[in-house]
Amino acid sequence: MPNPADSNPDPSMETRTPDDAIRCDACPVLCYIKPGRTGSCDRYANHDGQLVRLDPHVLLDQAVSRGDSLVPFLEREGEWDGNLVTKPTPFVTAIGAGTTYPDYKPAPFIISSEVAGIDVVTVVTEGIFSYCGVKVKIDTDRHLGSETATVRAEGEAVGHVTTSEYGSQMLSLGGVRHLTGGSRHEGTVTCQTLLDLCNGKPAELTIDGGASVIVQANQPPVVDRVREERMRVGCGSATIGMFAKQWFGKVDDVVVVDDHITGVLSQHQAGKLLGVAETGIRIKGRRSTPGRYFQVAEPGTAWGGTNIDDPRSILKPFDPKTAWPGLRLLMVSTTGEHSAYFELDDQLELAEKDLPPALKDSVARIRENCEPALSTVLFMGGAGGSLRAGVTENPVRLTLSVKDALTRVTCGGAPAYVWPGGGITFMVDVSRMPANAFGYVPTPAIVAPIEFTLKLADYAALGGHMDHVRPLSSVTGAKDDRERRVAHPDNPWPLGPAHSRTVAIKKKEAPRG
Amino acid sequence: MRQPPQIGFLPDHKRLHMSDGPIDLIIEAFGDPGQIRAAYRAAAERFVTVLDELCSELPLLRQPMSPRSTLPAGVVGRRMAQAVVPYAQRCFITPMAAVAGSVAEEILNTMTCAAGLSRAYVNNGGDIAFHLTPGEHLVAGMMERPDRPSLFGTATLHHDQPARGIATSGWRGRSFSLGIADAVTVVATTASLADAAATVIANAVDLPYHPRIFREPARNLAPDSDLGDIPVTRDVPQLLASEINSALGAGTKIAEELLATKLIGSAALYLQGHIRIIPTPIPRHSRRSPLHAHYSDSRSLLHA
Numbered sequence: 001m002p003n004p005a006d007s008n009p010d011p012s013m014e015t016r017t018p019d020d021a022i023r024c025d026a027c028p029v030l031c032y033i034k035p036g037r038t039g040s041c042d043r044y045a046n047h048d049g050q051l052v053r054l055d056p057h058v059l060l061d062q063a064v065s066r067g068d069s070l071v072p073f074l075e076r077e078g079e080w081d082g083n084l085v086t087k088p089t090p091f092v093t094a095i096g097a098g099t100t101y102p103d104y105k106p107a108p109f110i111i112s113s114e115v116a117g118i119d120v121v122t123v124v125t126e127g128i129f130s131y132c133g134v135k136v137k138i139d140t141d142r143h144l145g146s147e148t149a150t151v152r153a154e155g156e157a158v159g160h161v162t163t164s165e166y167g168s169q170m171l172s173l174g175g176v177r178h179l180t181g182g183s184r185h186e187g188t189v190t191c192q193t194l195l196d197l198c199n200g201k202p203a204e205l206t207i208d209g210g211a212s213v214i215v216q217a218n219q220p221p222v223v224d225r226v227r228e229e230r231m232r233v234g235c236g237s238a239t240i241g242m243f244a245k246q247w248f249g250k251v252d253d254v255v256v257v258d259d260h261i262t263g264v265l266s267q268h269q270a271g272k273l274l275g276v277a278e279t280g281i282r283i284k285g286r287r288s289t290p291g292r293y294f295q296v297a298e299p300g301t302a303w304g305g306t307n308i309d310d311p312r313s314i315l316k317p318f319d320p321k322t323a324w325p326g327l328r329l330l331m332v333s334t335t336g337e338h339s340a341y342f343e344l345d346d347q348l349e350l351a352e353k354d355l356p357p358a359l360k361d362s363v364a365r366i367r368e369n370c371e372p373a374l375s376t377v378l379f380m381g382g383a384g385g386s387l388r389a390g391v392t393e394n395p396v397r398l399t400l401s402v403k404d405a406l407t408r409v410t411c412g413g414a415p416a417y418v419w420p421g422g423g424i425t426f427m428v429d430v431s432r433m434p435a436n437a438f439g440y441v442p443t444p445a446i447v448a449p450i451e452f453t454l455k456l457a458d459y460a461a462l463g464g465h466m467d468h469v470r471p472l473s474s475v476t477g478a479k480d481d482r483e484r485r486v487a488h489p490d491n492p493w494p495l496g497p498a499h500s501r502t503v504a505i506k507k508k509e510a511p512r513g
Numbered sequence: 514m515r516q517p518p519q520i521g522f523l524p525d526h527k528r529l530h531m532s533d534g535p536i537d538l539i540i541e542a543f544g545d546p547g548q549i550r551a552a553y554r555a556a557a558e559r560f561v562t563v564l565d566e567l568c569s570e571l572p573l574l575r576q577p578m579s580p581r582s583t584l585p586a587g588v589v590g591r592r593m594a595q596a597v598v599p600y601a602q603r604c605f606i607t608p609m610a611a612v613a614g615s616v617a618e619e620i621l622n623t624m625t626c627a628a629g630l631s632r633a634y635v636n637n638g639g640d641i642a643f644h645l646t647p648g649e650h651l652v653a654g655m656m657e658r659p660d661r662p663s664l665f666g667t668a669t670l671h672h673d674q675p676a677r678g679i680a681t682s683g684w685r686g687r688s689f690s691l692g693i694a695d696a697v698t699v700v701a702t703t704a705s706l707a708d709a710a711a712t713v714i715a716n717a718v719d720l721p722y723h724p725r726i727f728r729e730p731a732r733n734l735a736p737d738s739d740l741g742d743i744p745v746t747r748d749v750p751q752l753l754a755s756e757i758n759s760a761l762g763a764g765t766k767i768a769e770e771l772l773a774t775k776l777i778g779s780a781a782l783y784l785q786g787h788i789r790i791i792p793t794p795i796p797r798h799s800r801r802s803p804l805h806a807h808y809s810d811s812r813s814l815l816h817a
Contacts, residue, residue, distance in 0.1 A: 027535070028565055029535060
């Protein structure tokens with residue numbers, strides 16, 4: 001949460017109506033607090049008409065094992081001994097650090113801590129991001145909506161559907177156009193949606209001409225009120241390739257129904273290699289290569305991400321010259337969620353039968369190989385000129401230093417991927433950040449923590465506010481508005497060796513296919 | 514909903530932290546462990562009613578002080594009023610100008626009455642009441658700006674000096690200031706007197722007609738501020754050396770008057786890196802921090 005006391009220095013912006021002030025009843029002083037101001041205690045504030053207690057400033061302690069939970073700063077400080085060998089250096093996050101927008105003032109906390117003999121500086125601030133949003137990856141084969149379709153929350157446009165990725169659909173939500181470019185209500189709803197998603201809360205989204213989906217970071221998506229359990233094991237063609245050997249001899253043909261590529265065992269390269277005989281099966285849709293079909297149906301939320309409930313509807317009559325009565329056919333979806341078994345009768349019509357046990361096992365195997373379906377949320381924002389000025393007197397040098405990997409960027413201690421090119425545009429997995437790390441200002445814009453960590457000497461070289469550097473001990477000392485939490489165990493320690501981060505970035509840049 | 518006062522030890526298990534609404538105290542007592550415990554218990558018992566006492570007569574405490582003003586009923590409120598009375602004819606002032614120092618003093622008195630301590634201090638957000646027995650001294654670090662916590666000097670206060678209070682005021686602090694001083698630190702016989710004097714001197718460090726000093730009526734920021742429509746300082750631009758001299762000069766003039774009337778023992782005025790010490794330090798200690806030198810040598814001046 002930013003310290004709203006600094007957010008409105010322009011007197012012309014002050015609303016003069018006395019009604020805007022709220023009465024704080026947290027203590028008998030009963031302060032009238034104006035919007036954007038704190039009471040006489042500096043602990044309670046009028047935040048957009050709401051009385052809020054300003055968040056405690058979060059300090060992260062290096063996690064030594066999974067499962068460590070929040071350690072209250074005062075009460076259990078003496079009891080908790082998370083150290084195994086040496087006392088780890090706490091990392092000061094920007095959460096609750098406050099912001100100095102428009103940032104001509106130095107960042108609220110510039111901390112110096114010694115790590116492995118090198119004096120390291122962490123510049124801690126909370127940025128106000130108008131240029132920001134979230135990228136949501138929803139693991140599902142169900143059709144959520146066409147590319148570029150508008151995504152809505154509470155009826156307001158908050159984003160759009162972007163590309164499909166392997167087994168997933170991507171949404172791009174937020175961005176400056178929805179936050180401040182549309183109506184006031186559109187901005188408010190967009191801001192709230194981003195805030196909910198970033199803070200790990202669910203958001204209900206509807207897609208124009210598509211599905212409704214409940215998205216929550218690191219939770220299975222709920223598509224049209226059905227909770228998605230599994231990602232598809234692969235496309236229909238890939239599934240044929242993976243399971244052809246297991247089906248061979250137990251069934252005459254297999255169709256893996258998939259909205260993207262439907263696979264047919266007897267025609268597929270994998271079937272040919274095994275010597276699977278032709279069955280005279282004929283599929284609706286557009287043939288790509290042998291045994292691989294596009295557009296067998298319309299996209300939907302039923303079988304394999306299509307709109308069909310009866311898999312027989314994608315089949316044309318069998319070729320009577322090749323097919324034979326008694327032919328055994330398995331139809332299955334790419335997640336194993338849907339399956340059906342048929343045998344051809346004397347008229348070469350499909351008659352549904354119970355799945356033989358051997359085929360039941362193979363369907364279960366498909367299911368087992370599907371990873372749990374999740375929604376994942378990456379926050380993306382750009383650190384503007386003013387935020388950078390809070391870090392250094394020469395803002396562009398910070399950008400260059402980040403590019404040169406001399407400066408590490410983290411958000412609430414979670415590693416951030418800095419997009420190549422100009423500026424500091426970064427992405428971070430919100431589920432690796434401490435709880436409730438995000439706030440907002442009524443602009444509307446999102447307030448996100450951001451920390452820049454670099455060597456003290458490098459900091460001096462890039463024109464840092466050296467006179468504001470203070471030792472870590474001055475922050476980790478007693479103060480009841482700071483909260484000590486254990487770092488996310490999957491995050492590299494922000495004060496660790498710089499090269500480990502470089503490797504992590506290279507890995508991210510490499511993926512193909 | 515009324516949040517109860519919070520009382521607990523800081524992680525060093527030595528200092529006691531007590532907070533209630535805007536009051537935030539850090540306390541440390543020195544001496545026999547049994548006596549320290551007794552002092553802390555007494556402090557905690559006294560503390561839990563202080564804010565309610567003050568708030569029960571808050572409207573009166575927010576009224577400008579005049580020699581004919583009704584005296585508050587509460588012991589802390591009364592101490593606040595007494596601390597600001599000397600300034601009532603000189604300038605606008607309300608008892609609230611001395612609230613922090615007066616609360617610190619009340620808790621310190623409670624502790625020293627309840628137990629025999631060699632040394633103790635009660636720090637109320639920088640306004641400090643302290644207790645010293647023969648041979649003891651207290652070293653207080655001094656900060657120019659609350660947003661840049663670095664020490665610019667230390668003040669060593671000895672038992673045989675009369676000073677038992679130290680307070681700092683400035684426009685960057687939590688309370689509003691009418692002046693532009695980054696900080697004015699004052700040493701006086703009690704914390705409440707130091708608090709009131711620091712407020713008055715910090716208000717006087719000013720350039721009243723400077724166009725780029727941004728001021729705003731206190732009421733705009735806090736509708737129930739005791740300062741009402743009086744403009745308070747919100748931002749100070751980088752000033753010329755001549756302007757800094759002029760502003761510090763105005764503050765120094767008041768500080769010297771207060772020194773002459775023995776309302777203060779000494780004062781240090783900071784503005785944009787420039788420092789004035791009153792009374793002027795004696796040069797033979799110039800190798801040490803000027804503040805240190807000053808406070809060690811000005812014993813005779815601290816007799817109020």
